[in-house]
Amino acid sequence: MHISILGGSGFLGRKVAARLAADGQLGGRDITALSLFDIVPPTAPAARFPVHCVGGDIAALPDAAIPDGTDVVFHLAAVVSAAAEADYELGRRVNVHGTEAVIDRCRRLATPPRVVFTSSVASFSGGQAAKLADDARQVPANSYGSQKAAAELFLADASRRGFLDAVNLRLPTVVVRPGRPNKAASGFFSGIVREPLLGLATDLPVPPDFVVWIASPRRAVDWLLHAASIATTTMGVDRGINPPGLSVTVASILNALDAVRPGASALVRRVFDPDIEKIVAGWPATFEQLRARSLGFQAHEPLVELVRAFVADDLEATRQERGLA
Amino acid sequence: MHISILGGSGFLGRKVAARLAADGQLGGRDITALSLFDIVPPTAPAARFPVHCVGGDIAALPDAAIPDGTDVVFHLAAVVSAAAEADYELGRRVNVHGTEAVIDRCRRLATPPRVVFTSSVASFSGGQAAKLADDARQVPANSYGSQKAAAELFLADASRRGFLDAVNLRLPTVVVRPGRPNKAASGFFSGIVREPLLGLATDLPVPPDFVVWIASPRRAVDWLLHAASIATTTMGVDRGINPPGLSVTVASILNALDAVRPGASALVRRVFDPDIEKIVAGWPATFEQLRARSLGFQAHEPLVELVRAFVADDLEATRQERGLA
Numbered sequence: 123m124h125i126s127i128l129g130g131s132g133f134l135g136r137k138v139a140a141r142l143a144a145d146g147q148l149g150g151r152d153i154t155a156l157s158l159f160d161i162v163p164p165t166a167p168a169a170r171f172p173v174h175c176v177g178g179d180i181a182a183l184p185d186a187a188i189p190d191g192t193d194v195v196f197h198l199a200a201v202v203s204a205a206a207e208a209d210y211e212l213g214r215r216v217n218v219h220g221t222e223a224v225i226d227r228c229r230r231l232a233t234p235p236r237v238v239f240t241s242s243v244a245s246f247s248g249g250q251a252a253k254l255a256d257d258a259r260q261v262p263a264n265s266y267g268s269q270k271a272a273a274e275l276f277l278a279d280a281s282r283r284g285f286l287d288a289v290n291l292r293l294p295t296v297v298v299r300p301g302r303p304n305k306a307a308s309g310f311f312s313g314i315v316r317e318p319l320l321g322l323a324t325d326l327p328v329p330p331d332f333v334v335w336i337a338s339p340r341r342a343v344d345w346l347l348h349a350a351s352i353a354t355t356t357m358g359v360d361r362g363i364n365p366p367g368l369s370v371t372v373a374s375i376l377n378a379l380d381a382v383r384p385g386a387s388a389l390v391r392r393v394f395d396p397d398i399e400k401i402v403a404g405w406p407a408t409f410e411q412l413r414a415r416s417l418g419f420q421a422h423e424p425l426v427e428l429v430r431a432f433v434a435d436d437l438e439a440t441r442q443e444r445g446l447a
Numbered sequence: 448m449h450i451s452i453l454g455g456s457g458f459l460g461r462k463v464a465a466r467l468a469a470d471g472q473l474g475g476r477d478i479t480a481l482s483l484f485d486i487v488p489p490t491a492p493a494a495r496f497p498v499h500c501v502g503g504d505i506a507a508l509p510d511a512a513i514p515d516g517t518d519v520v521f522h523l524a525a526v527v528s529a530a531a532e533a534d535y536e537l538g539r540r541v542n543v544h545g546t547e548a549v550i551d552r553c554r555r556l557a558t559p560p561r562v563v564f565t566s567s568v569a570s571f572s573g574g575q576a577a578k579l580a581d582d583a584r585q586v587p588a589n590s591y592g593s594q595k596a597a598a599e600l601f602l603a604d605a606s607r608r609g610f611l612d613a614v615n616l617r618l619p620t621v622v623v624r625p626g627r628p629n630k631a632a633s634g635f636f637s638g639i640v641r642e643p644l645l646g647l648a649t650d651l652p653v654p655p656d657f658v659v660w661i662a663s664p665r666r667a668v669d670w671l672l673h674a675a676s677i678a679t680t681t682m683g684v685d686r687g688i689n690p691p692g693l694s695v696t697v698a699s700i701l702n703a704l705d706a707v708r709p710g711a712s713a714l715v716r717r718v719f720d721p722d723i724e725k726i727v728a729g730w731p732a733t734f735e736q737l738r739a740r741s742l743g744f745q746a747h748e749p750l751v752e753l754v755r756a757f758v759a760d761d762l763e764a765t766r767q768e769r770g771l772a
Contacts, residue, residue: 214547257586258584259585262603264604268600275585278593279589279590359587
């Protein structure tokens with residue numbers, strides 16, 4: 123089978139590519155080729171199958187990003203929350219028109235491919251007290267969330283029309299993100315674990331009792347691969363999935379950090395930031411996850427394992443990437 | 448105040464223009480100018496204020512369609528349900544990219560205008576048994592509904608950002624539409640009243656106990672004008688309104704027809720059409736309307752008045768337009 127990853131240079135894109143290269147198969151079928159697409163051509167992982175790396179603008183998607191014969195597209199390309207808020211046109215171009223370009227390309231393939239799309243918890247509002255049902259209305263309170271919710275609508279409609287076969291995974295805030303801080307308003311949820319483990323001080327812009335809906339990179343990758351293989355026949359016109367994340371307080375994240383590296387949370391400074399708080403406080407903190415469970419999406423591991431997985435998978439690479447001793 | 452109507456040649460656009468021309472004011476403020484925009488320049492109603500008629504493509508919206516100083520935009524331009532289903536690109540271009548062009552134009556005005564947008568019951572699904580709450584999720588089962596729901600998301604986000612100040616009115620199926628049959632899958636709901644009143648036979652493609660959520664043109668125009676004047680401060684990020692339509696069976700529409708013109712329903716032939724039934728059967732038949740009531744949207748008049756209003760307002764003009772004796 124031939125797989126494409128759009129957003130192949132992003133941290134989830136790289137993890138999915140590395141996993142596919144290591145596994146050599148997806149859903150029981152051998153992988154015969156992998157295409158990686160991003161603004162600049164992504165770096166190919168070592169693999170037993172050919173890996174094609176393509177660079178370009180997703181809103182003017184080159185055919186080579188999704189070659190003829192593609193079976194599965196992971197559409198992870200996005201302008202993230204704070205960046206989409208800062209540059210309205212850029213967010214619309216990548217998050218909306220980019221998705222339209224993906225639909226148009228898939229439509230021209232001989233067989234409609236599975237498209238696994240990363241939507242987001244940011245497409246919901248409701249805030250700290252909300253526990254959202256699987257059929258909760260998406261009322262976004264930021265441009266990124268609006269664009270993701272609209273892209274979901276277009277992908278669901280394209281599925282109904284038979285252009286492609288989409289699963290829209292509304293990922294929780296992914297913690298711990300490796301590498302450098304990014305432009306997502308939610309970046310600090312990773313920063314409060316990653317930076318202390320690097321020996322660096324970092325700011326916490328919300329109170330310790332703030333509740334957040336998160337998922338580990340390992341679990342997010344598992345869900346993405348699972349979404350590529352499930353039968354969509356029972357999903358009907360609604361292609362959205364709220365996967366089974368973890369609803370945790372910031373304090374419990376810091377406790378898990380200290381359990382893995384005693385005293386590390388002392389490097390976390392409480393510096394309230396009303397602009398960041400305003401964005402993240404709108405996102406709901408808990409979801410029901412009944413649909414995801416019934417479709418076989420794996421439950422989340424405990425917080426301490428999430429911190430240990432970052433140490434095992436990403437800490438050394440992050441240290442090297444950032445030139446830290 | 449200066450008002451623009453996009454889709455000024457459509458039947459609701461013409462009714463809104465005629466009403467504004469007759470009233471001379473909106474929400475207690477005198478109208479100083481009216482701009483009408485459509486693919487071909489609309490016809491100006493007689494009015495005490497200047498009326499500018501502009502033709503063009505809404506996805507490449509000319510500035511003259513929404514001139515500097517515009518206070519209120521009625522965005523009624525759309526490719527309707529069956530047409531958007533038949534031509535995917537055309538629906539997307541007008542219903543989605545057209546709305547993006549409206550947002551981009553409004554953003555360049557000195558003062559953010561009120562934008563009254565006609566969304567649709569077709570953006571929901573659930574079918575005959577569904578009674579939808581005000582916060583019901585929009586899960587469209589047709590491209591038109593998907594495009595309308597996405598346009599709502601963009602207009603709500605643009606409101607949050609301060610580019611404009613939108614009210615998204617999800618109109619029920621409007622009955623009785625004057626003139627000729629159009630490409631909407633729901634056209635027959637009007638046809639079964641209009642055609643017999645013209646002395647013409649017509650087809651009913653669904654069973655008599657089929658339940659439909661409708662509004663009269665008079666009530667739809669009232670709601671549009673009301674939406675132009677309400678305070679949006681209490682609406683928050685959710686700019687959608689399900690107005691208080693009528694939930695009625697086809698049989699009760701035919702009874703109202705016979706009450707106004709005894710025996711007229713004999714001209715309605717039962718000719719089941721599974722393609723049309725498949726589209727309209729997905730639309731929910733009842734809504735809760737609590738939000739609309741709290742915002743002062745007027746309750747609907749009884750069915751018999753709806754039929755009488757068509758006879759009073761539109762029957763003669765329809766007869767002339769169609770060259771009937």
